[in-house]
Every structure is written in structure tokens, then in C-alpha cells.
Amino acid sequence: MIVSTQTRAADAASPDGDEPIRIAQVEIRPSEGLAVVAGRAVALSVREFELLSALARRSGHVVAREELFSSVWGGPLRSGDRSIDVYVHKVRQKLEAASPGWSFIHTHIGFGYRFSPEPMA
Amino acid sequence: MIVSTQTRAADAASPDGDEPIRIAQVEIRPSEGLAVVAGRAVALSVREFELLSALARRSGHVVAREELFSSVWGGPLRSGDRSIDVYVHKVRQKLEAASPGWSFIHTHIGFGYRFSPEPMA
DNA sequence: ACGAGGGTTCACACCGCGTTCACGGTCGGT
DNA sequence: ACCGACCGTGAACGCGGTGTGAACCCTCGT
Numbered sequence: 001m002i003v004s005t006q007t008r009a010a011d012a013a014s015p016d017g018d019e020p021i022r023i024a025q026v027e028i029r030p031s032e033g034l035a036v037v038a039g040r041a042v043a044l045s046v047r048e049f050e051l052l053s054a055l056a057r058r059s060g061h062v063v064a065r066e067e068l069f070s071s072v073w074g075g076p077l078r079s080g081d082r083s084i085d086v087y088v089h090k091v092r093q094k095l096e097a098a099s100p101g102w103s104f105i106h107t108h109i110g111f112g113y114r115f116s117p118e119p120m121a
Numbered sequence: 122m123i124v125s126t127q128t129r130a131a132d133a134a135s136p137d138g139d140e141p142i143r144i145a146q147v148e149i150r151p152s153e154g155l156a157v158v159a160g161r162a163v164a165l166s167v168r169e170f171e172l173l174s175a176l177a178r179r180s181g182h183v184v185a186r187e188e189l190f191s192s193v194w195g196g197p198l199r200s201g202d203r204s205i206d207v208y209v210h211k212v213r214q215k216l217e218a219a220s221p222g223w224s225f226i227h228t229h230i231g232f233g234y235r236f237s238p239e240p241m242a
Numbered sequence: 243a244c245g246a247g248g249g250t251t252c253a254c255a256c257c258g259c260g261t262t263c264a265c266g267g268t269c270g271g272t
Numbered sequence: 273a274c275c276g277a278c279c280g281t282g283a284a285c286g287c288g289g290t291g292t293g294a295a296c297c298c299t300c301g302t
Binding site: 228 | 279
């Protein structure tokens with residue numbers, strides 16, 4: 001299923017809180033700093049977890065790099081900073097390792113990234 | 122910047138705002154550079170997106186090549202410039218891939234293009 | 243003091259974007 | 273039928289943004 005209508009459930013429900021976010025086969029548990037993907041527990045570092053959360057909170061929507069950075073790193077994005085790219089890569093690896101054949105984080109060049117579980121082409 | 126949601130009545134008055142444009146199964150989100158067609162997210166480049174927006178803002182009407190060019194590329198259309206043709210083609214491909222059996226951008230030879238979702242002949 | 247793990251930066255490879263060129267097809271006018 | 277104007281479409285190319293592995297630090301627990 002490739003529909004992007006699953007944002008409603010999480011949007012208004014959790015301000016920024018500790019409520020678990022569930023999207024397709026992905027479940028994110030803020031209280032535990034843990035993600036469960038396709039039934040498998042995925043260990044994430046703090047940065048990785050916050051990045052995934054920031055994206056998943058706005059599942060189906062493109063999140064600008066600026067916004068991602070200020071949301072996860074808490075400051076303005078310095079030009080030349082590649083931290084986001086590196087961490088997107090790390091999170092991608094772990095998610096796809098837990099659920100092969102699926103892609104979760106999509107690049108929108110010049111804009112940012114979009115979280116949306118889809119079967120790979 | 123926070124966008125107010127109380128501009129409903131002024132929808133038609135703000136053609137190039139950040140308000141999403143919805144026509145048939147096509148939804149265009151200016152703030153994200155993203156289009157959603159038949160429930161599928163369609164990744165568009167900046168040019169592709171602006172072209173689609175320019176056409177969709179005047180859905181059902183023929184938009185002259187001159188006007189399209191100045192609206193998307195921001196200058197006068199040099200004779201021999203084929204950029205419009207190339208990008209119309211790219212956008213067509215992506216839209217029709219997301220919604221097979223439908224055509225969205227129609228050619229009006231000597232005039233320009235018209236956006237209007239229609240089942241294919 | 244030492245090792246381990248996480249975060250940041252660097253360097254290089256790669257790919258998508260935007261532009262332009264080239265070739266073909268269609269349509270009208272002559 | 274020929275020609276020219278116009279459009280469809282694939283491909284080449286330079287460039288900037290992104291992917292990715294590895295080095296480099298910093299912090300913390302032992």
C-alpha cells in the first residue's frame with residue numbers, strides 16, 4: 001500500500017509527546033528510544049532516533065533539511081554541514097536491514113526528505 | 122512563518138500562494154514541492170513542479186508557451202528554446218505513471234498547453 | 243589509562259537536474 | 273509531393289547535491 005493518508009492518526013494526537021508512532025510496519029516508541037520494524041527491534045542512537053521521529057511525525061510529507069536540522073540538532077543549518085545526509089544513511093541502513101525490499105526515507109532533491117514506507121521499485 | 126487556515130474564501134484570489142491545489146485526483150503541495158496523484162506521491166524536480174503548478178493554477182484553460190516560460194523560467198521565451206517541451210514530457214511521464222489510463226496535459230499546437238485530467242481515448 | 247560507542251567531518255563516487263542537441267513525426271500550405 | 277513550422281522524445285553533458293565509507297574526536301564506563 002502506497003497511500004499517504006496515515007498522517008492524520010499521529011498528527012494531532014501527539015504534540016511532541018511520548019506517544020508511540022505507528023506507520024505501516026514501523027512502530028516508534030519515544031519512551032524507550034526504540035523502533036520496531038516488521039516485528040524486529042531496531043536499536044537506534046539518540047540522533048538516529050530523533051531524526052526518524054522527526055520524519056515519521058510528518059509521514060507522507062516532505063520535511064525540509066533546514067527544518068530537520070533545527071528539529072534534531074537544534075540550531076540553524078550551517079552551509080556545508082552533511083550531518084543530515086550521514087544520519088539519513090544510517091537510519092536507512094537499519095530500517096532496510098530490518099525490512100528488506102522496502103524503502104522508508106525518500107530524497108527530494110533541493111527540498112529535503114520524506115518518510116513513507118514503500119516497496120522498492 | 123505560520124500560515125493561517127482561514128483564507129478559504131480567498132482561495133481563487135491567491136493563485137500562487139502556499140495553499141495546496143487540488144484538481145480531480147491530483148493534489149499539489151507548494152510548501153513541499155510534492156504532488157500526490159491517485160494517492161501516490163510523485164517526486165518532481167523544481168522545474169517540473171513549477172511547470173505543473175503554473176498549468177494547474179489555470180486548470181482547464183490553455184496557457185500560452187510564452188506565459189508558461191516567463192512564469193516558470195522567469196524571462197522571455199527565446200525562439201528555438203525547447204525546454205518547455207522537454208519538461209512537459211517529463212511531467213506527463215510522471216503523472217501518467219502514477220495514474221495509468223489518464224492524460225493530464227494536452228497540447229494546443231501553436232498556442233500552448235492545457236491542464237485537465239481526462240481518461241485516455 | 244584504556245577501550246568502546248556515538249557524533250562529526252572529510253574525501254571521493256555517484257546520480258539527478260537542467261540545458262541543449264539531434265532525429266522523427268504530424269500537420270498545413272503551396 | 274515537397275517544404276517548413278511545430279511538437280514528441282531520447283540522449284549527451286556539465287554541474288551541484290547527495291550517498292557512502294573511513295578517519296577523527298569526544299565522552300563515558302571500566
